[in-house]
Amino acid sequence: MKILVLMKMVPDIVEELEVASDGRSLDQEYLRFIVNERDEYALEQALLLKDGLGATVTVVAPDAPEVDDVLYTARAKGADRLIKVTGLPAGSGARATAAALAVTLPAIEGALPADLVLSGCQAIDDLDGFVAPLLAGALGVPYLGLVSRVSVDAAAGKAQVMKEFAGGVMGRFEVSLPALLGIQGCEKPPRYVPVAKVRAAIGAGGIEAVEASAGTAVAPVEVAALAKPEAAGHAEMLEGSAQDVAEKVADILAARGLL
Amino acid sequence: MAGNVWIVAESWKGSISDATYEALALGRELADGLGVRLEAVLLGHGARAAAASLGRADGVLYVDHPALADGVGEETSRALAALAAARGPGLILVPTTNVSWDLLGLLPARLEAPLVNFCREAVVSGGGVEFTSLLYGGKMAATVGAGAGPVVVAVLPGVRPAEAGKGGAAPAVEEVVADFVVGGGVRWLEYEEPEAGDVDITQQDFLVAVGRGISNEANVEVAEELAAALGGAVCGSRPVIDQGWLPLVRQVGKSGATVKPRFYVAAGISGAPEHTEGMKDAELIVAVNMDPSAPIFSVAHYGIVEDATDVLEALAEAVRKRKG
Ligand SMILES: Cc1cc2nc3c(=O)[nH]c(=O)nc-3n(C[C@H](O)[C@H](O)[C@H](O)COP(=O)(O)OP(=O)(O)OC[C@H]3O[C@@H](n4cnc5c(N)ncnc54)[C@H](O)[C@@H]3O)c2cc1C
Numbered sequence: 049m050k051i052l053v054l055m056k057m058v059p060d061i062v063e064e065l066e067v068a069s070d071g072r073s074l075d076q077e078y079l080r081f082i083v084n085e086r087d088e089y090a091l092e093q094a095l096l097l098k099d100g101l102g103a104t105v106t107v108v109a110p111d112a113p114e115v116d117d118v119l120y121t122a123r124a125k126g127a128d129r130l131i132k133v134t135g136l137p138a139g140s141g142a143r144a145t146a147a148a149l150a151v152t153l154p155a156i157e158g159a160l161p162a163d164l165v166l167s168g169c170q171a172i173d174d175l176d177g178f179v180a181p182l183l184a185g186a187l188g189v190p191y192l193g194l195v196s197r198v199s200v201d202a203a204a205g206k207a208q209v210m211k212e213f214a215g216g217v218m219g220r221f222e223v224s225l226p227a228l229l230g231i232q233g234c235e236k237p238p239r240y241v242p243v244a245k246v247r248a249a250i251g252a253g254g255i256e257a258v259e260a261s262a263g264t265a266v267a268p269v270e271v272a273a274l275a276k277p278e279a280a281g282h283a284e285m286l287e288g289s290a291q292d293v294a295e296k297v298a299d300i301l302a303a304r305g306l307l
Numbered sequence: 308m309a310g311n312v313w314i315v316a317e318s319w320k321g322s323i324s325d326a327t328y329e330a331l332a333l334g335r336e337l338a339d340g341l342g343v344r345l346e347a348v349l350l351g352h353g354a355r356a357a358a359a360s361l362g363r364a365d366g367v368l369y370v371d372h373p374a375l376a377d378g379v380g381e382e383t384s385r386a387l388a389a390l391a392a393a394r395g396p397g398l399i400l401v402p403t404t405n406v407s408w409d410l411l412g413l414l415p416a417r418l419e420a421p422l423v424n425f426c427r428e429a430v431v432s433g434g435g436v437e438f439t440s441l442l443y444g445g446k447m448a449a450t451v452g453a454g455a456g457p458v459v460v461a462v463l464p465g466v467r468p469a470e471a472g473k474g475g476a477a478p479a480v481e482e483v484v485a486d487f488v489v490g491g492g493v494r495w496l497e498y499e500e501p502e503a504g505d506v507d508i509t510q511q512d513f514l515v516a517v518g519r520g521i522s523n524e525a526n527v528e529v530a531e532e533l534a535a536a537l538g539g540a541v542c543g544s545r546p547v548i549d550q551g552w553l554p555l556v557r558q559v560g561k562s563g564a565t566v567k568p569r570f571y572v573a574a575g576i577s578g579a580p581e582h583t584e585g586m587k588d589a590e591l592i593v594a595v596n597m598d599p600s601a602p603i604f605s606v607a608h609y610g611i612v613e614d615a616t617d618v619l620e621a622l623a624e625a626v627r628k629r630k631g
Pocket residue numbers: 062169170194444517518519520521522543544545546547558559560561562563564574575576577578579580581582595596597598601613614615616
């Protein structure tokens with residue numbers, strides 16, 4: 049079985065975000081990039097399938113700061129092949145990205161067809177589309193998103209997957225392979241890998257760089273302005289030590305008859 | 308902007324979702340502002356009766372087809388794309404929920420239409436519509452415009468109160484045929500309900516919610532102590548459930564439960580839209596977060612910039628003391 053995992057880097061939103069002088073994009077200067085959290089689950093799902101059934105796992109990620117570390121970490125966890133797609137400008141919209149991947153991926157020798165393409169779900173910067181379903185459409189394979197369990201019956205060419213609905217309800221679906229699944233979770237948190245193994249992977253090298261070809265996409269939506277959101281309201285801030293604020297909250301609860 | 312405003316009505320397990328009524332209320336404003344009709348589109352099989360509650364729309368377009376019975380996105384997106392190609396709506400509003408997720412992702416591809424994602428506000432301006440989208444986990448808002456229709460809009464839950472989208476006499480229902488090819492390779496089999504036995508967080512008056520900011524599993528215990536002192540339960544954000552620190556049924560938000568307790572304390576939770584949609588209507592919200600710019604402070608009534616675990620511990624102590 050062949051599995052292709054799509055990973056991408058996104059700004060770390062634990063850091064303070066600032067708007068660039070163009071008023072329409074993020075100021076790159078202080079941005080720190082981390083891997084999109086859901087993509088770690090996509091990789092974990094691929095590795096779980098590999099552990100269970102045997103598979104070759106190829107990870108594809110666009111070039112971005114820190115991406116090499118992410119790819120080598122994936123190798124240390126068990127990925128077989130690492131591909132970095134260059135020439136996709138960071139922050140290019142989902143439409144342009146999906147269109148470019150749709151022409152770039154099939155041109156990479158041995159990458160496609162894959163039985164499964166696994167992506168994350170909804171990166172925090174996907175303003176103009178969802179990459180995964182757009183790509184599935186372009187590749188002509190079925191798409192199902194918000195998946196958190198995957199089991200494959202390779203002989204039958206089918207997968208059974210669980211999709212999350214609300215309130216703990218899961219839907220069980222049957223998907224014909226090849227397919228593209230947007231992964232939301234896993235039966236286990238992503239595996240831990242010791243730093244020494246990552247260092248060894250870095251030492252061994254082996255990231256293949258592939259230049260993206262431009263695809264044709266519909267015109268993206270135009271960002272006129274980017275700003276910190278105007279909140280309809282803001283909390284009244286309570287100050288003091290933990291004990292002080294706890295007493296204040298207890299006062300508020302008591303005043304409302306909640307204690 | 309030419310073309311009518313469409314709102315895709317979401318029916319799940321036999322009832323129309325609140326997110327549908329919320330988007331319907333926004334759609335009403337936009338259609339009135341643009342001087343066009345507001346049409347609700349209902350896709351299903353034997354589901355026509357659900358159209359009766361969509362009275363805030365000027366009319367309902369109902370597509371009945373066996374392939375649409377289970378709401379599989381591969382099929383619903385084909386049907387909707389075919390219908391849109393035939394009728395030429397200007398805007399297609401779709402609630403951003405797990406139920407509509409696949410439809411929302413696939414429709415722009417099938418229609419080759421632009422998508423405005425994460426929409427939390429839309430106003431008519433100069434004959435067009437200006438959208439505001441929440442990006443980066445709610446930390447940034449983008450003002451965007453989109454060209455001539457059709458434009459697909461992913462409407463965030465909570466965009467308007469659901470009540471504003473309810474009411475009105477039963478609308479005229481037009482049963483329409485969508486000419487689409489069935490067979491997208493995805494088949495719904497069954498729903499699996501969560502195991503009974505755990506507490507039902509939607510029934511609690513007091514909820515202590517923990518997020519990634521509580522740092523480790525041992526601190527869930529601290530939250531449990533506060534919940535016990537208050538007479539409530541512990542719940543959490545997605546990362547806490549992903550880590551296995553709490554069971555799935557304790558998740559609050561888009562993929563979790565929608566809760567309206569009398570008191571909700573959010574400890575170490577950033578306040579991403581996917582979380583806040585599930586708790587923003589709690590009567591009293593107190594947020595504890597080390598980051599003074601965390602979006603949770605715009606939905607909380609009271610905010611504390613402190614270590615979450617320290618505050619939970621102190622609050623448990625204060626509550627126990629008061630209760631004697
Ligand atoms: C389709 C979809 C569905 C989703 N459904 C849900 C859902 O149902 N529920 C849900 O919650 N999320 C959901 N998410 C995920 C959501 O987008 C956020 O990623 C998630 O809510 C973030 O959880 P968090 O606030 O705990 O973590 P983070 O965003 O990482 O925030 C942690 C916070 O803790 C603070 N912090 C750090 N240390 C401390 C400390 N010592 N004391 C106090 N504060 C501290 C930080 O400042 C930060 O604000 C969904 C996402 C998608 C794409």
